[in-house]
Amino acid sequence: MTQTKAFAAQSPTSGLAPHNIERRAPRPDDVAIEIDYCGVCHTDIHFAQNDWGVTEYPVVPGHEIVGRVTSVGPQVKAFKEGDVVGVGCMVDSCRTCSACDAGLEQYCSNGMTGTYNGEDRHDHSITYGGYSERIVVSERFVVRVPEKLDIKAAAPLLCAGITTYSPLRHYGVKAGHKVGVIGMGGLGHMGVKFAKALGAEVTIFTRSESKVGEAKKQGADHVVVSTDEDQMAAVAETFDFMLDTVPVQHDLNPYLNCLTYDGTHIIVGLLEPVEPPLEAGALVFKRRVLAGSLIGGMPETQEVLDFCAEHDISCDVEMLDIHNINDAYERMKKGDVKYRFVIDMKTLKNG
Ligand SMILES: NC(=O)c1ccc[n+]([C@@H]2O[C@H](COP(=O)([O-])OP(=O)(O)OC[C@H]3O[C@@H](n4cnc5c(N)ncnc54)[C@H](OP(=O)(O)O)[C@@H]3O)[C@@H](O)[C@H]2O)c1
Ligand SMILES: [Zn+2]
Ligand SMILES: [Zn+2]
The missing domain is CATH 3.40.50.720 (NAD(P)-binding Rossmann-like Domain)
Known part of the structure; x- marks a missing residue:
């Protein structure tokens, strides 16, 4: 277990504030990632406020994650220490139903595991998202960020x-x-x-x-x-x-x-x-x-990153100090952001 700084909402009206979480030791197929940037999606606001009535508090939002691999479990084939990688809205699924077989894990018949507010299929803990220093994710749910992309602007590709x-x-x-x-x-x-x-x-x-x-x-x-x-x-x-x-x-x-x-x-x-x-x-x-339509499956999530590298497409981002996250939410509710806030995780690590 690794103690990890994060930002969490404790109730629908608390706003977000510092909160410590633990990240698991990598399992054999896990990739451990030090998070550099995390985009701010309107879904994060819906969950922080419990708009959909399903939020488990404390909730650590964030599912537009880019960072660097710090270690991998012994079964991991596609990634190694130092690789720049992304994690989107899912961290697991049943992997056996027809949707999972088709690489459409978001439509898993047994329910995909959300990057936050999901229930881990092995230890039944609640998942915590990318407003945090690091995350541990099974290899199947990690994508490679092409070198050509500016990684700050690549983060929102993982959901938006x-x-x-x-x-x-x-x-x-x-x-x-x-x-x-x-x-x-x-x-x-x-x-x-x-x-x-x-x-x-x-x-x-x-x-x-x-x-x-x-x-x-x-x-x-x-x-x-x-x-x-x-x-x-x-x-x-x-x-x-x-x-x-x-x-x-x-x-x-x-x-x-x-x-x-x-x-x-x-x-x-x-x-x-x-x-x-x-x-x-x-x-x-x-x-x-x-x-x-709901997000996209893992093969298509890799495809969109590659498509953006090929076609020179990137998100327009406003960089955010994580300490200003509550103001950012208020601005988003007014439609006042051009066009995605991205948290610089140095502001969490050093703040
Ligand atoms: N299906 C999925 O897989 C999926 C994935 C991610 C997010 N989402 C959902 O998609 C939605 C948008 O997310 P986002 O991150 O793009 O949000 P966002 O950055 O806040 O943008 C939403 C835009 O909708 C318009 N809008 C806001 N309130 C409105 C209103 N009352 N009437 C008409 N237009 C309004 C505004 O554009 P103008 O100022 O131009 O009108 C605003 O900029 C959220 O509900 C989010 O949860 C779904
Ligand atoms: Zn999203
Ligand atoms: Zn499935």
Whole structure:
């Protein structure tokens, strides 16, 4: 066991504060990692606040982890001391069901083990995430960070990146498609970059007039201010795909009407019931599809890192001292981050 500094929330209203945890001694297939950077995902906020009613306190969030390997167990083949590696949203799964066999561990029939707030399959302890000095993870759930990538900007690829890349690939987005991305935050700005890299014409839907210029700089071809009814009406029946990253309940109906016939609305942000209710007729009369998507499997998580190295894609990050994490959460709740906070773990180690 290794004593490890971390930041944890103790209750839905406590905010995050220093908290010591223990990391296990590596098992035969484990990789021990010294964490350099960890991205801040809106899911971290949902868990810290217990928005989904499943949080076990104390919770140490963080699932956009990059760092260096410090040691490996005797069965580990793919990694050695000194390698730069990443860990995303999962640290284990059953490894035997059909989803796991297909490399889609996120859809494991027996439930994947989350990087935090999960239950370890061996010792039944609760997992702690990347707002910490180090982590120990089974080799199958560790990916290699290509040398070409700036490792600070690579951290958010482990969640924001794979979560937007995976559905765009699954649905075969390509040149000739029109894609709308709803919400210009951590996930949304990566969705724009991937949809463009795959050849699509991309429109960002934002509530924030102030993000219009920025969205174009990110490579979006068009911007729609979603609170402006005229702008929404002007793009009715336009899009083949909508990628919806909004983190709270919101009216889907205006967005469904932006799809062409056979268009697909892909939810990645929302887990709660749809409110206000969905007009099913908007689906029926145009053979539209409402879909959801969860992160991506381990092979695809490696693929997205390699894709970013090949296509020179990176996240836009604001570096964060971990002591300012509570302010960062407040800013994210207001949609005020360009476009992902990444914690520099030196501020935890030295602070
Ligand atoms: N499915 C998955 O596997 C998966 C993985 C990771 C995260 N998530 C979820 O995806 C969501 C987004 O995460 P994120 O880290 O990208 O969050 P984020 O960085 O906070 O960005 C969310 C964006 O949504 C827009 N937004 C916020 N509140 C809104 C509202 N009331 N109405 C309309 N738009 C609003 C804002 O964009 P504008 O200012 O441009 O409007 C904001 O920047 C979260 O719920 C997170 O838990 C899901
Ligand atoms: Zn996430
Ligand atoms: Zn499984």
